[in-house]
Amino acid sequence: MVFTYYREERAAVAIGALLIILAAVLAVLFPNIIDFVLDKELAIQEGGRTYKFWKEPPVVPRLQIYIYNVTNADEFLNNGEKPALQELGPYVYLQHWEKVDIKFNDNGTVSYKVKKTFTFNESLSAGSQDDLVVVPNVPMLSATSQSKHAARFLRLAMASIMDILKIKPFVEVSVEQLLWGYEDPLLKLAKDVVPKEQKLPYDQFGLLYGKNSTMPDLYTIFTGANDITKFGMMDRWNGKDGLGFWTTPECDSIMGTDGSIFPPHITKETVLKVFDKDLCRTLPLVYQRDVIASGGVPGFRFSPPTNVFTSEKNLPSQKCYCPAGPPCAPEGTFNVSQCQYDSPVLLTFPHFYLADPALREAVTGISPPEAEKHQLYIDVQPIMGTAMKARARIQVNLAVSQVRDIKQVASFPDIVFPIMWFEDCVDELPEEMRTLLKLVVDLPPVAHAAVSGALAAIGVIVLLGAFMCLARAAKRQEKLHLSSPLPANATSTKTGQLNLGFSK
Ligand SMILES: *[C@@H]1O[C@H](CO)[C@@H](O)[C@H](O)[C@H]1NC(C)=O
Ligand SMILES: *[C@@H]1O[C@H](CO)[C@@H](O)[C@H](O)[C@H]1NC(C)=O
Ligand SMILES: *[C@@H]1O[C@H](CO)[C@@H](O)[C@H](O)[C@H]1NC(C)=O
Ligand SMILES: *[C@@H]1O[C@H](CO)[C@@H](O)[C@H](O)[C@H]1NC(C)=O
Numbered sequence: 001m002v003f004t005y006y007r008e009e010r011a012a013v014a015i016g017a018l019l020i021i022l023a024a025v026l027a028v029l030f031p032n033i034i035d036f037v038l039d040k041e042l043a044i045q046e047g048g049r050t051y052k053f054w055k056e057p058p059v060v061p062r063l064q065i066y067i068y069n070v071t072n073a074d075e076f077l078n079n080g081e082k083p084a085l086q087e088l089g090p091y092v093y094l095q096h097w098e099k100v101d102i103k104f105n106d107n108g109t110v111s112y113k114v115k116k117t118f119t120f121n122e123s124l125s126a127g128s129q130d131d132l133v134v135v136p137n138v139p140m141l142s143a144t145s146q147s148k149h150a151a152r153f154l155r156l157a158m159a160s161i162m163d164i165l166k167i168k169p170f171v172e173v174s175v176e177q178l179l180w181g182y183e184d185p186l187l188k189l190a191k192d193v194v195p196k197e198q199k200l201p202y203d204q205f206g207l208l209y210g211k212n213s214t215m216p217d218l219y220t221i222f223t224g225a226n227d228i229t230k231f232g233m234m235d236r237w238n239g240k241d242g243l244g245f246w247t248t249p250e251c252d253s254i255m256g257t258d259g260s261i262f263p264p265h266i267t268k269e270t271v272l273k274v275f276d277k278d279l280c281r282t283l284p285l286v287y288q289r290d291v292i293a294s295g296g297v298p299g300f301r302f303s304p305p306t307n308v309f310t311s312e313k314n315l316p317s318q319k320c321y322c323p324a325g326p327p328c329a330p331e332g333t334f335n336v337s338q339c340q341y342d343s344p345v346l347l348t349f350p351h352f353y354l355a356d357p358a359l360r361e362a363v364t365g366i367s368p369p370e371a372e373k374h375q376l377y378i379d380v381q382p383i384m385g386t387a388m389k390a391r392a393r394i395q396v397n398l399a400v401s402q403v404r405d406i407k408q409v410a411s412f413p414d415i416v417f418p419i420m421w422f423e424d425c426v427d428e429l430p431e432e433m434r435t436l437l438k439l440v441v442d443l444p445p446v447a448h449a450a451v452s453g454a455l456a457a458i459g460v461i462v463l464l465g466a467f468m469c470l471a472r473a474a475k476r477q478e479k480l481h482l483s484s485p486l487p488a489n490a491t492s493t494k495t496g497q498l499n500l501g502f503s504k
């Protein structure tokens with residue numbers, strides 16, 4: 001043995017090597033450690049860091065509404081002209097969102113109801129709530145369209161009732177009435193005469209009727225405490241795990257979030273899912289491009305795949321959304337009549353974006369769709385899965401069927417009649433949340449570099465120090481050997497002699 005060094009130096013070498021190994025291990029594992037901590041912080045729990053953001057999002061979402069005002073109702077009905085529409089708006093409502101009746105369950109879920117309040121903001125709007133608009137009479141046209149396959153005498157009876165009540169295919173109402181409700185003679189009649197089991201629960205009609213309050217729907221979502229990959233995902237909606245409208249479990253599933261949060265660690269391959277009861281389905285969202293949200297936080301833009309509302313002719317799997325067909329709804333439209341008390345409501349994107357151009361050409365006054373203005377999208381922060389900016393855009397249309405037996409609507413042709421479109425906008429998160437997000441983006445790499453870098457540096461220094469000491473010690477020992485009466489190589493000399501003696 002040539003090197004016999006001191007115990008301290010041996011320990012120093014070991015510590016230095018250990019530190020370097022630790023730095024390497026940390027460098028590899030650090031992202032997982034960060035993710036672990038992040039996921040624990042993210043899960044919805046009472047008193048948790050994200051709980052208050054979840055319970056009462058500190059954002060002021062805007063609901064912007066555009067109404068298609070019909071300017072040639074008489075010419076359309078009497079002369080067969082195309083409907084001439086005038087797009088009015090936006091009428092802007094500032095919203096406040098809150099989750100109420102929150103109850104944590106023992107199985108990693110939380111149940112709640114949603115309370116939304118809307119306040120009209122005139123200065124952001126391009127008109128007043130008192131503006132008068134002419135729009136199709138939705139309750140009447142729903143009833144006549146539905147009666148298409150009923151017995152003829154029923155249709156004739158309907159015609160005389162409508163005569164007595166002076167119901168017309170178009171109504172002139174204020175924007176406020178159209179959205180928040182006006183008394184409709186037909187609904188009132190239906191409520192009075194139709195037995196209780198019948199579905200219509202109210203005598204008012206309004207596109208957003210009853211939405212300015214706590215909604216009766218009970219949601220149960222996963223908190224992410226047990227399984228972060230389910231963070232924010234719907235478990236039950238009114239106690240059910242499916243909508244009960246569509247023919248396959250995939251289409252009927254409510255497995256999606258409310259669109260404000262998503263399971264974390266989103267990649268460009270992730271398919272996000274949003275469940276919306278008014279949309280009557282979960283909506284898939286796919287990566288579109290990188291974006292920089294306000295405050296300089298980088299993110300991904302997700303939007304529905306372009307074939308999301310395609311017809312079953314183009315994509316056979318869409319058949320699940322067409323239980324009564326074929327024929328099914330036209331290309332680029334989504335039939336939600338089952339969710340709307342059988343009213344023939346078809347949803348599309350605004351200006352019939354991604355839909356059959358013939359639908360837009362059946363009317364005048366709607367400009368060609370533009371992705372930037374009319375597509376639906378959500379910008380998410382991929383690490384946390386937080387929505388940073390969103391434009392939920394949908395157009396509401398009425399699929400009117402011509403019914404010749406009812407004289408009031410005899411000249412109303414088969415048409416997909418656009419009524420309005422809206423966009424639910426979240427523009428920027430408040431400073432407090434942006435800071436948190438930015439921290440999540442910026443901190444881990446810096447901390448990562450700092451921690452493993454520092455460890456490695458200390459390791460190297462300790463190791464170098466140890467080697468220096470070793471070298472010195474070795475030199476000292478060499479000197480020691482030279483002056484020693486029994487040189488270090490004495491043994492080997494002896495052995496050599498021994499060997500020699502043996503071989504001889
Ligand atoms: C809507 O159209 C009608 C004509 O049908 C018109 O009288 C009314 O002023 C329009 N409303 C607005 C707000 O422009
Ligand atoms: C969790 O518990 C709630 C309330 O008891 C229940 O409604 C829900 O179905 C349960 N979910 C799962 C996944 O077990
Ligand atoms: C919604 O309700 C609140 C009170 O709960 C009220 O102040 C507000 O004006 C209502 N908004 C609309 C659009 O009716
Ligand atoms: C309307 O919105 C603007 C901009 O957000 C705000 O300054 C103003 O106070 C709002 N007005 C009302 C009546 O809420």
Ligand SMILES: *[C@@H]1O[C@H](CO)[C@@H](O)[C@H](O)[C@H]1NC(C)=O
Pocket residue numbers: 322323324325327328329330335336337338344399
């Ligand atoms: C929409 O769906 C309902 C019920 O499934 C069906 O009766 C109706 O014909 C459909 N409408 C269109 C335009 O396909």
